[in-house]
Amino acid sequence: MNEIHTIHSVAEAHRFFGLPKPMHPLVSVIKFENVNFTVSNMWKRFTNNLYTIAIKKGSNGKMKYGQSMYDFDEGIMTLTGPRQVFSIRDIQDIVVSGYLLTFHPDFIQAYPLAKIINKYGFFSYATNEALFLSDKEEQIILDLMKAIEQEYNANIDKFSQDVMVANIDLLLIHVDRYYNRQFITRKxxxxxxxxxxxxxxxxxxxxxxxxxxxxxxxxxxxxxxxxxxxxxxxxxxxxxxxxxxxxxxxxxxxxxxxxxxxxxxxxxxxxxxxxxxxxxxxxxxxxxxxxxxxxxxxxxxx
Missing domain, CATH: 1.10.10.60 (Homeodomain-like)
Incomplete structure (x- = not known):
């Protein structure tokens, strides 16, 4: 019952989410409305070898994520790094919209981002330490997610990875700024x-x-x-x-x-x-x- 399920790759994440094969082996942009949360009991407790960046919004109440109940009327971001163990529970009656960006560390290995990504402490925050976004902040994050999604869905050329990594880099700078704002406003x-x-x-x-x-x-x-x-x-x-x-x-x-x-x-x-x-x-x-x-x-x- 306490077995920890491990997601080793983007393709394996797609299988767990009940999604078709990803368009890229090292990165994926997933819409939450397409995710089948009941496809596996792995939601009880799991870990993965990927980075995940999620922005979520719910339409009918609260969701238990980690150890806290969240009001999904507001935009909420959660970020996790490789080898973290966490769980999502009480999700069967929740309709969640938003994006999940997931990528393997190898996707950014040849870029400067690989050397600085570990400085972002929010990748190792517990799942009950989410980032709450204002309407303006939420729109900025959504626009960046959509830009990454658009590049992900386009015909892949030699610039595709450069564009996606650049947008991920910019997104993380904004997240760092917003977490700093949250520290101040929650003084x-x-x-x-x-x-x-x-x-x-x-x-x-x-x-x-x-x-x-x-x-x-x-x-x-x-x-x-x-x-x-x-x-x-x-x-x-x-x-x-x-x-x-x-x-x-x-x-x-x-x-x-x-x-x-x-x-x-x-x-x-x-x-x-x-x-x-x-x-x-x-x-x-x-x-x-x-x-x-x-x-x-x-x-x-x-």
Missing amino acids: NLHNDILSRIDSLLDDYLTNESKEHNGLPTVQFLADNLAVSPTHLSDLLKNATGLTSLQYIHMKLIDKAKELLATTNLSVSEIAFQLGFEYAQSFNKLFKNKTKVTPLEFRQSFN
Whole structure:
């Protein structure tokens, strides 16, 4: 029941979607209204070796995608990279329109895009971290999808791949811009998450059992907040200018300073209390972040 189905190629994706053979072995532009979501039970849980870029809009209610319910009255984009595991559920009564662009990494291998595509964090976001589009943004994305579709359906010549890759490149630049806008416009939500991060770290660092759990990790925060590690890092970068690991280190140093200034615990005891396996590792991090050793910091209070 928990078997993960793997889609290895564009042709295999077409078979799963109940579609005829693709016109190109490495890329396809699919209209959602042509997809047969009931053709296979693989929708319960699956992964693929492809990049997918989807813009979806529904006409009759909500759809459960990943772990969240989405209102499909608005345009929603989801993007996934190779080897991600995800699922789509509760789809039998939903009419979805829009486009699914899917391509194999080999399709862009000879282009500059291949070298920069991994910098786009949204390809590794969890499926409940979709991009919500304004009407204007939605139209821009749809126009680019239609341009790619038009080139895909045209007679293939030596320029076809160049044109499609150029449009994919431009589409991703727009998506990057819109995700950045979403981070800004959802600032209140992100502030709430920031408060939850602080609470999680404060609880972790004051919990006596953390000596047995080790240092707090990015994955620990992501799991407790139900977001992906990449999305968490992007969120913190926008809110604080720090990556997730840098933020954890900042909280560790703050707690260490508190213990150094207000207790008689030795430096080694503080290191182990914070979750460090070795006191040397604590000393190294503390000096790297503060330019003084823990002992020098403590002595500055005397």
